[in-house]
Amino acid sequence: MVAAPSASSIDPRSDAIPSLRAAAGNLTPRAAADLVREHLDPTDMRAFVRSSPARLIFIGAVTIALCLVAGVVTSAAVSDRQSTLNTVLDNTEPFASSAQLLYSSLSIADASAATAFISGGLEPQSVRNSYTQAVGQAAAELAGGAAGTDDPDTHARQLSTGIATQLPVYAGLVETARTNNRSGHPVGAAYLGEASTLMQTKMLPMAEELHALQSATVVSTQRRYVAPPWLAGALVALAVIGLLVAQVLLFRRWRRILNPGLIFASASMIGLFVWLAIAGSISAAATRHALDHGTIPLERLTESRILSQQARSDETLKLVRRDTTGQYDAAFDANVERLGEQLHDYGQGNEGSARVNDAIAARAGWLAAHARMNETLAAGDHEGASIVAIGPGEADSSAQFTKLDSDIERAITETRNDLRSNVSRAALVLDGLSPGAIGLSIVASLWIALGLWTRLREYR
Amino acid sequence: MKRHRVLAAALATATIASSACSVATGNTEDPAARSVSYTEPPLPGNAQEAPPVSAAPTTPADDCGNPTASLRPSELRTGPTLDAIRAHGRLIVGLDTGSNLFSFRDPLTGSVVGFDVEIAKEVARDLFGDPERVEYRILGSADREAALQNHTVDIVAKTMTINCQRRQHVSFSTVYYQAAQRVLAVRDSGIKGISDLAGKRVCVVSGTTSLQHIQQMQPAATILTVPTWADCLVVLQQRQVDAVSTDDSILAGLAAQDPYVEVVGGSISPEPYGIGISKDEEDLVRFVNGTLERIRGDGTWNRIYDHWLTVLGPSPGPPQPEYVD
Numbered sequence: 172m173v174a175a176p177s178a179s180s181i182d183p184r185s186d187a188i189p190s191l192r193a194a195a196g197n198l199t200p201r202a203a204a205d206l207v208r209e210h211l212d213p214t215d216m217r218a219f220v221r222s223s224p225a226r227l228i229f230i231g232a233v234t235i236a237l238c239l240v241a242g243v244v245t246s247a248a249v250s251d252r253q254s255t256l257n258t259v260l261d262n263t264e265p266f267a268s269s270a271q272l273l274y275s276s277l278s279i280a281d282a283s284a285a286t287a288f289i290s291g292g293l294e295p296q297s298v299r300n301s302y303t304q305a306v307g308q309a310a311a312e313l314a315g316g317a318a319g320t321d322d323p324d325t326h327a328r329q330l331s332t333g334i335a336t337q338l339p340v341y342a343g344l345v346e347t348a349r350t351n352n353r354s355g356h357p358v359g360a361a362y363l364g365e366a367s368t369l370m371q372t373k374m375l376p377m378a379e380e381l382h383a384l385q386s387a388t389v390v391s392t393q394r395r396y397v398a399p400p401w402l403a404g405a406l407v408a409l410a411v412i413g414l415l416v417a418q419v420l421l422f423r424r425w426r427r428i429l430n431p432g433l434i435f436a437s438a439s440m441i442g443l444f445v446w447l448a449i450a451g452s453i454s455a456a457a458t459r460h461a462l463d464h465g466t467i468p469l470e471r472l473t474e475s476r477i478l479s480q481q482a483r484s485d486e487t488l489k490l491v492r493r494d495t496t497g498q499y500d501a502a503f504d505a506n507v508e509r510l511g512e513q514l515h516d517y518g519q520g521n522e523g524s525a526r527v528n529d530a531i532a533a534r535a536g537w538l539a540a541h542a543r544m545n546e547t548l549a550a551g552d553h554e555g556a557s558i559v560a561i562g563p564g565e566a567d568s569s570a571q572f573t574k575l576d577s578d579i580e581r582a583i584t585e586t587r588n589d590l591r592s593n594v595s596r597a598a599l600v601l602d603g604l605s606p607g608a609i610g611l612s613i614v615a616s617l618w619i620a621l622g623l624w625t626r627l628r629e630y631r
Numbered sequence: 632m633k634r635h636r637v638l639a640a641a642l643a644t645a646t647i648a649s650s651a652c653s654v655a656t657g658n659t660e661d662p663a664a665r666s667v668s669y670t671e672p673p674l675p676g677n678a679q680e681a682p683p684v685s686a687a688p689t690t691p692a693d694d695c696g697n698p699t700a701s702l703r704p705s706e707l708r709t710g711p712t713l714d715a716i717r718a719h720g721r722l723i724v725g726l727d728t729g730s731n732l733f734s735f736r737d738p739l740t741g742s743v744v745g746f747d748v749e750i751a752k753e754v755a756r757d758l759f760g761d762p763e764r765v766e767y768r769i770l771g772s773a774d775r776e777a778a779l780q781n782h783t784v785d786i787v788a789k790t791m792t793i794n795c796q797r798r799q800h801v802s803f804s805t806v807y808y809q810a811a812q813r814v815l816a817v818r819d820s821g822i823k824g825i826s827d828l829a830g831k832r833v834c835v836v837s838g839t840t841s842l843q844h845i846q847q848m849q850p851a852a853t854i855l856t857v858p859t860w861a862d863c864l865v866v867l868q869q870r871q872v873d874a875v876s877t878d879d880s881i882l883a884g885l886a887a888q889d890p891y892v893e894v895v896g897g898s899i900s901p902e903p904y905g906i907g908i909s910k911d912e913e914d915l916v917r918f919v920n921g922t923l924e925r926i927r928g929d930g931t932w933n934r935i936y937d938h939w940l941t942v943l944g945p946s947p948g949p950p951q952p953e954y955v956d
Contacts, residue, residue, distance in 0.1 A: 336667075336669055337673075340669075340672065340673060344673070351888070355737075355739060356731075356888040357728070357731050357735035357736055357737075357861055357888070358731070358861045358864045358865060358868075358885075358888050358889075360728060360736055360861065361675060361859060361861035361862045361864065361865045362865055364675060364676060364862070365673060365674070365675045365676070365862070365865055367676075368673070368674075368675065368676035369673045372676070373673075553742065553767075554742065
């Protein structure tokens with residue numbers, strides 16, 4: 172606040188300039204410099220700054236700057252948020268989902284190839300279908316760009332290239348194994364072993380890494396937008412406050428109660444604030460919901476699906492290899508235990524939790540069948556154990572495992588749909604806000620200029 | 632995709648900047664010229680190149696006299712080990728599933744069959760009166776002695792050569808099959824015996840006497856070791872080795888699965904097979920020798936041979952046992 176000005180200081184230039192002009196004719200340079208210095212005296216400048224028109228111009232400039240900065244920052248923040256959310260929807264999330272499908276498909280192919288082998292040269296059609304479907308799906312995901320980028324120097328791209336170049340080799344080995352098996356050549360089992368080694372030591376670790384990479388991108392992108400756009404909100408609020416202060420100043424100094432321009436400008440900025448507050452918090456809430464009820468449960472479900480596939484591989488490879496070292500048993504137990512934890516911790520209330528409850532029941536059924544298989548095997552009845560493992564019985568391993576896998580798969584679909592609809596809502600609710608912010612701030616600026624212009628005219 | 636395009640543009644800028652600096656060295660990389668070789672097939676699990684043998688020949692095993700001499704069968708049909716096996720209800724047999732003709736999974740039935748399996752079943756027949764009361768444990772060749780020492784199996788029937796070195800750790804039955812180590816190579820490859828293997832790659836199963844023999848008799852060969860003999864056929868078919876060398880009995884089983892490979896060369900070393908049994912289980916050794924004595928005499932041995940091994944020629948008759956008392 173400046174000191175109350177006196178009435179005589181309204182326009183100091185009116186008498187200062189003629190005296191300067193009169194003296195200019197016959198001056199030594201030194202005297203002229205003194206004269207200029209005298210008239211640039213800080214007290215004179217201060218006097219001008221304290222004058223009413225200068226103050227009006229200053230108030231106008233500050234409020235217009237506040238409105239424009241608030242408008243531009245809001246527009247940029249909103250459009251960045253919206254375009255990133257759309258990128259999540261169009262690219263990041265589909266790539267993560269593709270990486271998840273790739274990882275699952277490769278695990279399914281490995282488990283199915285081993286399962287087909289237990290049944291001898293004539294594998295059941297359903298098991299063969301499961302293998303061919305999985306290999307086809309994996310190839311489709313790789314061709315569809317599970318890496319999410321064309322840049323050959325990125326790690327994701329190197330991983331997907333690594334998997335893509337080994338997939339035909341893997342499939343070739345499996346077919347060599349089948350053909351030998353069909354011809355009654357025991358070397359088929361050795362080819363299957365080589366294929367499974369390739370899958371488990373090279374391809375699956377790469378697929379796992381790729382999936383981790385892609386889903387981490389989805390999580391980190393969403394995490395950036397679970398908070399409303401605080402900075403933009405704060406700047407808009409600051410502009411509104413600036414406008415209110417300007418009106419208070421006008422009122423105190425000139426006793427003018429209402430300046431219509433400033434009132435309309437305030438209304439525009441308050442409108443922008445309300446719009447931003449509502450749309451911004453809905454968007455942030457939808458993003459948070461997508462993260463907490465979509466992305467994070469989805470990771471849990473994906474891990475569950477992989478765990479169940481790996482446990483199935485352990486179960487069937489134990490029979491194929493007739494392993495008695497306990498290494499497959501230990502791996503099976505560890506995988507199903509972790510699977511149990513993941514499913515139980517999934518929580519009720521989330522999308523897909525009904526499916527998860529089904530999956531928990533199927534897991535219990537599978538464990539019972541597995542125990543039965545191990546008992547049969549412990550009694551030395553390998554053929555009986557094989558029937559429990561891959562037979563068509565409703566309570567046997569095969570049926571229970573298939574049920575478990577399809578329950579988890581459906582839960583993944585439901586959760587993913589929920590995730591996508593929330594991200595979509597988070598982006599849609601911001602529609603129009605970015606140009607709206609620019610537009611409203613320009614309108615507010617024009618109102619400020621107009622309102623103060625009418626006041627300035629009074630000083631002519 | 633927008634972000635990727637921006638990234639690509641940034642990278643392109645960086646590339647231009649860096650290539651501008653490196654023009655002098657002529658190091659402008661053509662992405663299409665990046666060639667990666669995809670021709671190398673994968674290897675079976677746990678395949679590895681054997682370390683070259685030290686110049687000094689491996690010390691010959693302590694002379695144990697005649698290693699193939701075993702305990703004479705007794706009329707006594709009981710003993711601590713036999714009682715334990717009967718209590719368990721099944722004879723636990725250690726073998727593998729990758730030795731065609733001796734022990735392998737029949738692709739049609741999925742069950743383990745072969746010459747060794749039949750011999751083990753005859754022991755079960757004498758123990759329980761039922762040849763099917765056997766239980767298999769799959770062993771790698773290198774695990775055979777440890778499995779006996781840890782008592783995870785009752786007997787090992789897995790093309791196991793009797794020698795003095797092994798006798799220090801385990802006991803053997805009398806010889807139930809006489810094999811000879813030879814070489815398996817692709818037809819018309821020019822490999823006609825062990826002398827042609829200098830500078831070549833040879834596949835052998837780790838922990839076998841075949842491995843020691845090749846290392847001693849052809850040190851100029853590179854050796855790839857794998858877990859099972861079927862894995863050796865895989866790497867031979869994938870052209871990752873030039874030859875396989877082990878007992879003719881096993882080689883015949885591999886040759887039977889591929890018309891383009893053949894067994895070549897003379898005998899590198901005689902390989903008497905015995906049933907491996909834990910040391911100090913004297914009652915079981917005598918019992919197994921009793922079974923072998925029976926099948927030599929009643930024609931069972933010849934019947935088993937004719938069923939599995941006719942590809943090796945007509946039955947030479949069972950090897951004659953040598954006993955110590």
